[in-house]
Amino acid sequence: MKKSIWMPVSISVVMLMAACGGGEEKKAEEKASTAETTAPAADNSMVADVTGKGKELMAAQDCATCHKETEKVIGPSFKEIAAKYPSNPENIATLADKIISGGSGNWGEIPMAPHAGISKSDAEEMVKYILTVK
Template identity: 35%
Template structure:
Protein backbone atom coordinates (compact mmCIF):
# COMPACT_ATOMS: atom_id res chain seq x y z
CA UNK A 1 0.00 0.00 0.00
CA UNK A 2 2.85 2.32 0.82
CA UNK A 3 4.31 1.67 -2.64
CA UNK A 4 0.98 2.53 -4.31
CA UNK A 5 0.75 5.83 -2.41
CA UNK A 6 4.30 6.73 -3.36
CA UNK A 7 3.71 5.76 -6.96
CA UNK A 8 0.43 7.72 -7.08
CA UNK A 9 2.11 10.78 -5.59
CA UNK A 10 4.91 10.52 -8.17
CA UNK A 11 2.43 10.32 -11.04
CA UNK A 12 0.43 13.29 -9.71
CA UNK A 13 3.63 15.30 -9.18
CA UNK A 14 4.82 14.50 -12.71
CA UNK A 15 1.46 15.50 -14.16
CA UNK A 16 1.47 18.76 -12.21
CA UNK A 17 5.01 19.55 -13.36
CA UNK A 18 4.21 18.71 -16.95
CA UNK A 19 1.18 20.97 -17.09
CA UNK A 20 2.74 23.82 -15.14
CA UNK A 21 5.84 23.88 -17.31
CA UNK A 22 4.00 23.81 -20.58
CA UNK A 23 4.63 20.12 -21.13
CA UNK A 24 1.01 19.12 -21.54
CA UNK A 25 1.93 16.92 -24.43
CA UNK A 26 0.71 19.37 -27.05
CA UNK A 27 3.05 21.53 -29.02
CA UNK A 28 2.92 25.19 -28.31
CA UNK A 29 3.91 27.64 -30.95
CA UNK A 30 6.28 30.39 -30.12
CA UNK A 31 6.12 33.56 -32.05
CA UNK A 32 9.15 35.65 -32.55
CA UNK A 33 8.57 39.30 -32.89
CA UNK A 34 9.90 40.72 -36.09
CA UNK A 35 11.05 44.30 -36.05
CA UNK A 36 8.72 46.78 -37.64
CA UNK A 37 9.80 47.78 -41.11
CA UNK A 38 11.87 50.92 -41.19
CA UNK A 39 9.99 54.06 -42.06
CA UNK A 40 10.58 55.00 -45.67
CA UNK A 41 13.18 57.70 -46.12
CA UNK A 42 11.49 61.05 -46.37
CA UNK A 43 11.77 62.26 -49.90
CA UNK A 44 12.96 65.75 -50.42
CA UNK A 45 10.18 67.96 -51.67
CA UNK A 46 11.03 70.12 -54.66
CA UNK A 47 10.83 73.89 -54.28
CA UNK A 48 8.07 73.92 -56.89
CA UNK A 49 6.00 71.53 -54.75
CA UNK A 50 6.86 73.34 -51.51
CA UNK A 51 5.77 76.72 -52.89
CA UNK A 52 3.02 75.67 -55.31
CA UNK A 53 0.53 77.98 -53.59
CA UNK A 54 2.90 80.95 -53.33
CA UNK A 55 2.09 83.48 -56.07
CA UNK A 56 5.46 85.26 -55.65
CA UNK A 57 7.31 81.99 -56.31
CA UNK A 58 5.28 81.21 -59.44
CA UNK A 59 5.51 84.76 -60.82
CA UNK A 60 9.22 85.02 -60.06
CA UNK A 61 9.95 81.66 -61.71
CA UNK A 62 8.02 82.71 -64.83
CA UNK A 63 9.95 85.98 -65.03
CA UNK A 64 13.30 84.25 -64.56
CA UNK A 65 12.50 81.72 -67.29
CA UNK A 66 11.64 84.41 -69.83
CA UNK A 67 14.69 86.53 -68.97
CA UNK A 68 18.37 86.18 -69.78
CA UNK A 69 19.09 84.97 -66.20
CA UNK A 70 19.52 81.29 -67.20
CA UNK A 71 22.44 82.22 -69.45
CA UNK A 72 24.52 82.99 -66.32
CA UNK A 73 22.70 81.22 -63.46
CA UNK A 74 21.34 77.75 -62.70
CA UNK A 75 19.50 76.52 -59.63
CA UNK A 76 22.06 73.95 -58.49
CA UNK A 77 25.27 74.87 -60.28
CA UNK A 78 27.46 77.91 -60.81
CA UNK A 79 27.90 78.95 -64.42
CA UNK A 80 29.10 82.56 -64.77
CA UNK A 81 27.21 83.82 -61.74
CA UNK A 82 26.36 81.98 -58.53
CA UNK A 83 23.83 79.17 -58.39
CA UNK A 84 20.43 80.31 -57.14
CA UNK A 85 20.73 77.82 -54.26
CA UNK A 86 23.98 79.50 -53.17
CA UNK A 87 22.27 82.91 -53.20
CA UNK A 88 19.34 81.56 -51.18
CA UNK A 89 21.74 80.12 -48.60
CA UNK A 90 23.62 83.40 -48.28
CA UNK A 91 20.62 85.73 -47.97
CA UNK A 92 17.53 85.40 -45.77
CA UNK A 93 14.19 86.28 -47.29
CA UNK A 94 13.74 89.75 -45.80
CA UNK A 95 12.38 92.94 -47.33
CA UNK A 96 15.83 94.54 -47.01
CA UNK A 97 17.56 91.68 -48.85
CA UNK A 98 14.90 91.58 -51.56
CA UNK A 99 15.36 95.30 -52.14
CA UNK A 100 19.19 95.03 -52.10
CA UNK A 101 19.32 92.11 -54.51
CA UNK A 102 16.69 93.62 -56.80
CA UNK A 103 18.87 96.74 -57.07
CA UNK A 104 21.84 94.47 -57.96
CA UNK A 105 19.75 92.89 -60.72
CA UNK A 106 18.62 96.26 -62.12
CA UNK A 107 21.88 98.22 -61.70
CA UNK A 108 24.38 95.40 -62.04
CA UNK A 109 26.97 94.49 -59.42
CA UNK A 110 30.46 93.11 -58.96
CA UNK A 111 32.52 91.83 -56.06
CA UNK A 112 30.04 89.88 -53.94
CA UNK A 113 30.50 86.62 -55.86
CA UNK A 114 33.83 87.32 -57.51
CA UNK A 115 35.21 89.74 -60.06
CA UNK A 116 32.96 88.87 -63.00
CA UNK A 117 30.39 91.69 -63.12
CA UNK A 118 26.68 91.06 -63.25
CA UNK A 119 25.35 93.18 -66.08
CA UNK A 120 22.68 95.76 -65.41
CA UNK A 121 19.07 95.13 -66.44
CA UNK A 122 17.79 98.73 -66.49
CA UNK A 123 14.61 97.89 -68.42
CA UNK A 124 13.44 95.53 -65.68
CA UNK A 125 10.88 97.04 -63.32
CA UNK A 126 11.60 97.10 -59.59
CA UNK A 127 8.51 94.93 -58.97
CA UNK A 128 9.62 92.28 -61.45
CA UNK A 129 13.17 92.26 -60.12
CA UNK A 130 11.81 91.82 -56.58
CA UNK A 131 9.62 88.89 -57.67
CA UNK A 132 12.61 87.27 -59.33
CA UNK A 133 14.69 87.73 -56.18
CA UNK A 134 11.88 86.33 -54.01
CA UNK A 135 11.77 83.25 -56.23
CA UNK A 136 15.52 82.73 -55.79
CA UNK A 137 15.40 83.25 -52.01
CA UNK A 138 12.45 80.87 -51.66
CA UNK A 139 14.66 78.09 -53.01
CA UNK A 140 16.34 77.88 -49.60
CA UNK A 141 16.20 74.34 -48.27
Protein backbone atom coordinates in the same frame (compact mmCIF):
# COMPACT_ATOMS: atom_id res chain seq x y z
CA MET B 1 -47.24 72.61 -90.83
CA LYS B 2 -45.69 74.99 -88.30
CA LYS B 3 -46.56 72.60 -85.44
CA SER B 4 -44.63 69.77 -87.08
CA ILE B 5 -41.43 71.86 -87.21
CA TRP B 6 -41.57 73.16 -83.65
CA MET B 7 -42.43 69.86 -81.99
CA PRO B 8 -39.09 68.11 -82.77
CA VAL B 9 -37.20 71.31 -81.89
CA SER B 10 -39.03 71.58 -78.57
CA ILE B 11 -38.37 67.95 -77.75
CA SER B 12 -34.68 68.35 -78.61
CA VAL B 13 -34.37 71.41 -76.37
CA VAL B 14 -36.08 69.61 -73.47
CA MET B 15 -33.83 66.57 -73.90
CA LEU B 16 -30.73 68.76 -74.06
CA MET B 17 -31.73 70.57 -70.88
CA ALA B 18 -32.42 67.29 -69.11
CA ALA B 19 -29.06 65.87 -70.18
CA CYS B 20 -27.23 68.93 -68.89
CA GLY B 21 -29.26 69.27 -65.72
CA GLY B 22 -27.42 69.02 -62.42
CA GLY B 23 -24.16 69.96 -64.02
CA GLU B 24 -23.76 73.11 -61.96
CA GLU B 25 -23.97 71.21 -58.69
CA LYS B 26 -21.46 68.64 -59.92
CA LYS B 27 -19.08 71.37 -61.11
CA ALA B 28 -19.33 73.14 -57.76
CA GLU B 29 -18.57 69.88 -55.93
CA GLU B 30 -15.59 69.19 -58.21
CA LYS B 31 -14.19 72.69 -57.63
CA ALA B 32 -14.56 72.33 -53.86
CA SER B 33 -12.91 68.92 -53.93
CA THR B 34 -10.05 70.16 -56.10
CA ALA B 35 -9.50 73.21 -53.91
CA GLU B 36 -9.24 71.02 -50.83
CA THR B 37 -6.72 68.63 -52.35
CA THR B 38 -4.55 71.14 -54.22
CA ALA B 39 -4.53 74.09 -51.86
CA PRO B 40 -1.08 74.63 -50.34
CA ALA B 41 -0.59 74.85 -46.62
CA ALA B 42 -1.45 78.22 -45.18
CA ASP B 43 2.18 79.09 -44.42
CA ASN B 44 3.36 78.25 -47.96
CA SER B 45 0.53 79.80 -49.98
CA MET B 46 2.30 83.12 -50.50
CA VAL B 47 5.56 81.41 -51.46
CA ALA B 48 3.87 79.27 -54.10
CA ASP B 49 2.36 82.31 -55.80
CA VAL B 50 5.61 84.27 -55.69
CA THR B 51 7.65 81.31 -56.89
CA GLY B 52 5.54 80.91 -60.02
CA LYS B 53 5.54 84.58 -60.92
CA GLY B 54 9.22 85.14 -60.19
CA LYS B 55 10.24 82.05 -62.10
CA GLU B 56 8.11 83.08 -65.10
CA LEU B 57 9.62 86.58 -65.08
CA MET B 58 13.13 85.11 -65.02
CA ALA B 59 12.36 82.77 -67.89
CA ALA B 60 11.61 85.81 -70.04
CA GLN B 61 15.06 87.27 -69.28
CA ASP B 62 18.63 86.08 -69.87
CA CYS B 63 19.17 84.85 -66.27
CA ALA B 64 19.74 81.21 -67.28
CA THR B 65 22.80 82.23 -69.27
CA CYS B 66 24.76 82.80 -66.06
CA HIS B 67 22.69 81.18 -63.28
CA LYS B 68 21.17 77.76 -62.58
CA GLU B 69 19.06 76.70 -59.62
CA THR B 70 21.54 74.36 -57.94
CA GLU B 71 24.88 74.65 -59.74
CA LYS B 72 27.30 77.51 -60.30
CA VAL B 73 27.75 78.55 -63.92
CA ILE B 74 29.21 82.03 -64.49
CA GLY B 75 27.39 83.50 -61.52
CA PRO B 76 26.30 81.82 -58.30
CA SER B 77 23.48 79.30 -58.21
CA PHE B 78 20.13 80.40 -56.82
CA LYS B 79 20.69 77.91 -54.01
CA GLU B 80 23.95 79.68 -53.05
CA ILE B 81 22.24 83.07 -53.14
CA ALA B 82 19.37 81.81 -50.98
CA ALA B 83 21.86 80.39 -48.46
CA LYS B 84 23.74 83.70 -48.22
CA TYR B 85 20.75 86.05 -48.05
CA PRO B 86 17.81 85.45 -45.69
CA SER B 87 14.46 86.35 -47.23
CA ASN B 88 13.61 89.70 -45.69
CA PRO B 89 12.47 93.03 -47.14
CA GLU B 90 15.94 94.59 -46.92
CA ASN B 91 17.66 91.76 -48.83
CA ILE B 92 14.87 91.59 -51.38
CA ALA B 93 15.22 95.32 -52.11
CA THR B 94 19.04 95.16 -52.22
CA LEU B 95 19.14 92.17 -54.56
CA ALA B 96 16.42 93.65 -56.78
CA ASP B 97 18.55 96.78 -57.14
CA LYS B 98 21.54 94.56 -57.99
CA ILE B 99 19.53 92.87 -60.77
CA ILE B 100 18.57 96.24 -62.23
CA SER B 101 21.92 98.03 -61.89
CA GLY B 102 24.32 95.07 -62.17
CA GLY B 103 27.62 94.97 -60.32
CA SER B 104 30.51 92.81 -59.15
CA GLY B 105 32.50 91.86 -56.11
CA ASN B 106 30.03 89.87 -54.04
CA TRP B 107 30.61 86.61 -55.92
CA GLY B 108 33.94 87.16 -57.63
CA GLU B 109 35.43 89.37 -60.30
CA ILE B 110 33.01 88.64 -63.15
CA PRO B 111 30.43 91.46 -63.22
CA MET B 112 26.71 90.91 -63.53
CA ALA B 113 25.28 92.86 -66.44
CA PRO B 114 22.64 95.46 -65.59
CA HIS B 115 19.02 94.79 -66.48
CA ALA B 116 17.69 98.34 -66.55
CA GLY B 117 14.56 97.30 -68.44
CA ILE B 118 13.25 95.28 -65.50
CA SER B 119 10.91 97.13 -63.15
CA LYS B 120 11.66 97.23 -59.42
CA SER B 121 8.53 95.20 -58.63
CA ASP B 122 9.40 92.51 -61.20
CA ALA B 123 12.98 92.35 -59.90
CA GLU B 124 11.63 91.91 -56.38
CA GLU B 125 9.40 89.03 -57.53
CA MET B 126 12.43 87.42 -59.15
CA VAL B 127 14.45 87.78 -55.94
CA LYS B 128 11.60 86.31 -53.88
CA TYR B 129 11.71 83.27 -56.13
CA ILE B 130 15.50 82.97 -55.94
CA LEU B 131 15.40 83.07 -52.15
CA THR B 132 13.02 80.08 -52.08
CA VAL B 133 15.50 77.79 -53.84
CA LYS B 134 16.97 75.48 -51.22
